Amino acid sequence: MADPTAQMGLHMGKSAFDAGQQYLESNMNRWVNVASLKHYFNVSNSYVVSKLRLVLFPWWHRPWSRTQHLSHNGGQDFGVYAPPREDINSPDMYIPLMALVTYILFSTLLAGLRRTFHPELFGLTATTALVVVFLEIAIIRLAMYLLSINNESQLLDLVAYSGYKFVGVILTLLLSEIANRGGGSGGWVGWGVFIYTFAANGFFLLRSLKYVLLPDTSPNTNSGQAYTASRSHRQRRTQFLFIYSFPLQFLFMWILTRDSVPTAVLTGSK
Structure with missing residues (x-):
């Protein structure tokens, strides 16, 4: 016979876990739609490979243009974007998240190979990457306010697109390290790879975000998510699209690829 005390403890633990999970989900929904986030993680292995190829060779x-499925709700037909596993043009958050984690780990690995690793470097690298991410999200939020973009799905699309830069950053660090034999990301090879990955990322964003910031507003469109933007709004969005895709991405990618082992850390490790 099972121990009643153990059963009671197990039951109380399960109840506490369920209550905690319910509390977490209810509070998360205040800030972000969890159901909407699941769409961005609906990926497959073939999608990941194809998407990485697209980001690097766009x-x-x-x-x-993104694929849409016809959905029927409330007596009306409207278009719903296909999930990433069904459409290579659909943004996802799986690749950006994995690329962010890989960047942090790979940067500290390179420091270890150069014998400049220090425990504080891991935190500094993670902090730099997260500051770039949150700064970019803040810029996106401000731009959405100024450009009158109120659709939550468009915000999540922009956040997803902001993370693809880490793919090019990792490739730049890897090839530079190999070519320079541990000499860092400088030199002609380092700058050459950086310029290519920056240009590829900028071109990818320019073409992809066109359908987020400048959707088709023609009378024949069947998209329920398309909206009418005035000519002045479209001009401002076009300007933001260019500034975001090139000058801002150049700055962020340069920060992430520069040799950033702080002197204070190295001095303290001696």
Whole structure:
């Protein structure tokens, strides 16, 4: 016969876990729609490989428009974007999240290979990456307010697109380290790889975000998410699209790829 005390403890533990999970979900929904987030993690292995190829070699990709499925709700038909596993043009958050974690781990690994690793470096690298991410999200939020973009799905799309830069950053660090034989990300090779990955990322964002910031507003469109924007709004959004895709991405990618082992850390480790 099972111990009644153990059964009671197990029951109380399960009740506490369920209550905690319910509390967490209810509070998370205040800030973000968890159901909407699941859409961005609906990926497959083939999608991940194809998406990485697209991010690094976007030059000849056609078309850039996203696939929509016809949905029927409340007596009306409207378009719903297909999940990433069904559409390579759909943004996801799996690759950006994995790339962010890989960047932090890989940067500290390179420091270890150069024999400049210090425990504080891990925290500094993670802090730098997270500051870049949150700063970019803050810029996106401000831009959405100024450009009158109120759709939550568009915000999540922009957040997802902001993370693809880490793919190019990791490739830059890797190839530079190999070419420079542990000499860091400088030199002609380092700058050459950086310029290429920056240009590829900028071109990818420019073409992809066109359908987020400048959706089709023609009378023949069947998208329920398309909206009418005035000519002045479209001009401002076009300007933001260019500034975000190139000058801002150049700054953020340069910060992430520069040799950033702080002198104070190295001095303290001697």
